Amino acid sequence: MSQIKLHVLQGACPLVPHTALAMAKASDNIDYDIIIMSREALKSAEYLALNPKGSAPLLRDGEFVLSQNFAILSYINAKFPKAHIFGKGDEQHIAKTLQWLAFVNSDLHPSFKALFNPNAVLPNADENLVKALQQQAKENIVNLLRLPNDELNNKDFLNGEFTIADMYLYVTLRWATAMQIDFSQHTNLAKFIKNVENLPFVLQTLKEQELAVL
Incomplete structure (x- = not known):
């Protein structure tokens, strides 16, 4: 199983999917890497090849690459349902x-x-x-x-x-x-x-x- 990597800006909205991964770690004992980006690094050629918008968060799961908070949260919820990041109700x-x-x-x-x-x-x-x-x-x-x-x-x-x-x-x-x-x-x-x-x-x-x- 590939290890998820999440590119974040310190203290910005990627703290939300970061927490979702921490919830998944608590429920499923997963491993993940947090890569703290500078604003300059977001505009580097290497990063823009992954995310042409030059923004964070960006999730990488093996060869799979995903941007946008809502999409990333939906992916984490689907992949780790026991984490219940959207809640445990109906x-x-x-x-x-x-x-x-x-x-x-x-x-x-x-x-x-x-x-x-x-x-x-x-x-x-x-x-x-x-x-x-x-x-x-x-x-x-x-x-x-x-x-x-x-x-x-x-x-x-x-x-x-x-x-x-x-x-x-x-x-x-x-x-x-x-x-x-x-x-x-x-x-x-x-x-x-x-x-x-x-x-x-x-x-x-x-x-x-x-x-x-x-």
């Missing part, structure tokens, strides 16, 4: 996990683009316009975080049990913290962060990417 339970995963991937994650790379949103904008854009982005992020915060009333995790959707939310909360976004009004999220960081496979992924807990 099809409706799993569909709710996918709903939250889609929310973070399609709504919450893109909201950070103006903070990470404002020039991609407003090319050649002056400093005042960039500041206004970033302030609006922060307000939008806080507003979006209201939805998972409300869902976490009387629950430790979004769907009642830890799933990979929780990890994606946790990753965005790491970004929000790093960008000094004040989401303290959403009081359930502080407890949620602690719940996620109490999980051994999450601590394993943080250690493997040399990241500190929040």
Whole structure:
């Protein structure tokens, strides 16, 4: 059996499939390699031959190569079903996990683009316009975080049990913290962060990417 290799950017969204592999290691005792890439290495000829988009994550399983978070997570789920990365319930339970995963991937994650790379949103904008854009982005992020915060009333995790959707939310909360976004009004999220960081496979992924807990 080939050993899976996952190319990641430290602390970025590939932390999500990285955690999925750690969950598979806990359930199936698999081995995997994490390859931490620099942004310069993502644009190297060798890497672009594997992924012409020059982005991470990228999963390699023998000769099989796969990009895009959703595709990689679906592959890990199909290959290691005992890991239950989407949850242990019926099809409706799993569909709710996918709903939250889609929310973070399609709504919450893109909201950070103006903070990470404002020039991609407003090319050649002056400093005042960039500041206004970033302030609006922060307000939008806080507003979006209201939805998972409300869902976490009387629950430790979004769907009642830890799933990979929780990890994606946790990753965005790491970004929000790093960008000094004040989401303290959403009081359930502080407890949620602690719940996620109490999980051994999450601590394993943080250690493997040399990241500190929040």
